[in-house]
Amino acid sequence: DRADVSALVPAGGDVHTYEPPPSRVAELAGADLVIMNGLGLEASLKDIIEENTPSSATIIRLAEALPAAERPGGNPHLWLDVHNAARYVKEIRDAMIDANSEASDIYELNAQRYLDELRLLDQKVVDSIALIPVQNRKLVTFHDSFSIFAQRYGLEMVAVVASSPGKEPSAKDIQKLVDAIRDQNVPAVFKEPQLNSRILELAAADAGVEVCTLYSDSLDDKVTSYLDLMRFDADELVRCLG
DSSP: OOSOOOOSSOTTOOTTTOOOOHHHHGGGGGOSEEEEOOTTTTTTTHHHHHHHSOTTSEEEETGGGSOGGGSGGGOSOGGGSHHHHHHHHHHHHHHHHHHOGGGHHHHHHHHHHHHHHHHHHHHHHHHHHHTSOGGGOEEEEEESOOHHHHHHHTOEEEEEEESSTTOOOOHHHHHHHHHHHHHTTOOEEEEOTTSOOHHHHHHHHHHTOEEEEOOSSOOOSSOOSHHHHHHHHHHHHHHHHO
């Protein structure tokens, strides 16, 4: 209740390609603080944000606040490691205190409560992955958003459909995907709700495996928060790979 918060990208939108209408862009003009992930995640929005945010406002890029050595391959999806999400929270806390120092005690308290939840969440994900047989801890996803998740929680990235957002795979790419699924005995592949999964579904049908769902950088009516997202993903991995 100390801030009016709005999202430039709506629930269900693809942050890589979303183009906001003028009414949403206009909200930037009244911003005191703009929070981005950075590392190219909002490439289609970067110029819009920078050109429409007042000079008096602060723009923070959460991923870029982490040391370069902890940004593997420049992948922007750092929050899928809960340890990184905790660091994001601290950056947001500090930025809000800078913007409204008189409420610093409240921001400190709320951030600490959330950090306590994140510690429990991280253990939940670790415990869930432990339920999956080691030979089944393999990921095939639509785009390369889960490599950091896989690295943190002990899964192997076998293949992705699209190496970068908006890039259509060739027939040869699709065949390589099918071969990888078969050769690696991958139990299931994972689509993302905000992305067109037709090619992944075709490859899964050819390989005879199930198509399941993981959330990475978009929410919806079913998964409405970061905590929900990580819990859903952990449970879905157990359901489909266990």
